[in-house]
Amino acid sequence: xxxxxxxxxxxxxxxxxxxxxxxxxxxxxxxxxxxxxxxxxxxxxxxxxxxxxxxxxxxxxxxxxxxxxxxxxxxxxxxxxxxxxxxxxxxxxxxxxxxxx
Numbered sequence: 122x123x124x125x126x127x128x129x130x131x132x133x134x135x136x137x138x139x140x141x142x143x144x145x146x147x148x149x150x151x152x153x154x155x156x157x158x159x160x161x162x163x164x165x166x167x168x169x170x171x172x173x174x175x176x177x178x179x180x181x182x183x184x185x186x187x188x189x190x191x192x193x194x195x196x197x198x199x200x201x202x203x204x205x206x207x208x209x210x211x212x213x214x215x216x217x218x219x220x221x222x
Contacts, residue, residue, distance in 0.1 A: 145220045154220065164219050171199035185213060193217065 141158040148154075156164065175192055183189070185207055193202035193215050206214035 156219070167201070167219075168199060171201075172197065175199050190218075191215065 142155040143158060143161070144153060145156050146154040171192060175194070183191075185204060187204055187206065189204045191202045191204060193200045200220070201218045202215040203218055204213055205216045208214065
């Protein structure tokens with residue numbers, strides 16, 4: 122029986138139940154990121170909405186703090202991000218929340 126988990130997006134599954142996932146990033150054997158296949162359409166819809174909205178939005182500069190959520194543009198695509206580190210060069214390390222990289 123699947124039950125909603127208010128602390129997470131998604132569901133809880135029984136330990137023996139097979140869950141359809143896609144591995145989106147492998148950093149090392151003990152650190153990897155997955156996407157539930159049942160949420161892929163939602164992520165795609167969100168990315169399409171961001172792509173159509175953000176080129177028309179001019180946001181003011183904001184304080185760069187670790188943990189700040191942001192929109193990240195890579196080429197013509199937009200992703201949900203989280204600021205992880207500000208380097209001494211002024212570059213910002215951003216983690217893509219939906220893909221784990």
